[in-house]
Amino acid sequence: MSEMSVLTCAEVRELAPELALGILSGGERAEVVLHVNGCARCQAYVAELTEAADAIPQLVPEAEPPPGFEARVMHRLGEGERRSRRRWVATVAAVAAAAMIVSITVVRVIESGDATSNDVAAGPSTTLSAKPVAVPMELTAVPLPAGWAYVSNGRGVAVTVSYGMPSGGYAVQVKSPDGSAETLGTMHVEDNRGSWTGRSRRPIVTGSTISLIDVTGAAVCHGTVPTAL
């Protein structure tokens, strides 16, 4: 359609969903945007997909923290002298936890339509299913949420933290129930935020512990893989 663009309409339509979801890499994004600017039909297509992508958060059923969550957090925080700051921290933590629940639900909702192609042959009973299992990561120093880890196919690992983590590098470690530990890689945290994706050489099972280890060797946060859903 557009003579200026190096991409064809067909190629742009292949990449349009990723553009709509905002996950296209910089170079590809620039090429697609260049084409879309000069091609009304592709522009309309991207607009439609963006509308669908923008609707995703509204499709998620409302998810509330479990009953008593806030009360328990407040109780554990106590009535210390830094009360106002702690209240704020608790609110942030609660909101972060609720937001993550929503995010997971989104994945589940979208996945449910495509589940059959993901089914894998049944392995040992403790092996996790193809669907990602969410592992809440809790700070070791105080019982507050730090973020989440996701385990899929028993080997794929994604860790994301958004609270209470000092800036720096952390070793992503998985400890099996039998006590053997494996370091999967290094995750960088800045402004409390960091994420890491990678794979475990050995299967991650129910009862495995995922930890982020700082340079001193201390596990700053950790989470135990729950029973697969």
Next chain:
Amino acid sequence: MLAGLLGYTAREVGELEDIPLGTAKTRIRTALLRLRAALVSEEQTE
């Protein structure tokens, strides 16, 4: 698998799910198109 909705790129989804990049891209595309179709049909029934 659409971890892309958590902001994961197709490359990260492929790595996470242990599937080729092309497959990850295809699944992301299929899911969003399916969602688009579902939204359109819902609008029509309303």
